[in-house]
Amino acid sequence: MSPRTATVERSTKETEISLSLHLDGSGRAECETGIPFFDHMLSLFGRHGLFDLQVHARGDREVDFHHTVEDVGICLGQAVGKALGDKKGIRRYGFALIPMDEALAQVALDLSGRPFFALSKADPPPLSLLYAGSFSAQLLEEFLRALTVHGMLTLHLEIRAGRDPHHLLEASFKGVARALAMSVEKDERVVDIPSTKGVL
Incomplete structure (x- = not known):
């Protein structure tokens, strides 16, 4: 199997980004955005x-x-699409239920080729009023919407519980990672594109 990798670069008046992704890696990450959280x-x-x-x-921090968070989401979505190629042999669907102390995030993901993003949070206050340090929890929505649109996938995230912004954000990022990992995983029983349409 050829390596499922991609590199994406994006340069605008607001940001300059270089992102590389290997779907079948070991979890090594080197991330420098100027935003520690x-x-x-x-x-x-x-x-x-x-x-x-x-x-x-x-970026113009x-x-x-x-701008930085959204554009990294754009690049990550594009990299997922490039690395997947024709999507032959993948599981297509992924899901996760991730706790982080009092927080709980539920994620369902479909590499459908149809971008759709839905986010819900069970308890007040809204994400726009929550901060992990100087990082607004609202940026989670901007990042995931960009990932969804540019990765051409369907993503549902429900934050079912959580009071600490750090915890609910961490549970959400972990949940999306685990669901995406499941959906891109190769299944030896799937020999073609996992759709009755023949295309994703």
């Missing part, structure tokens, strides 16, 4: 998905973190 989330994304992930990003 985001680096932590990306590193555990690689670790718990068993993806080798390298991210180097410069003096404005806020939004």
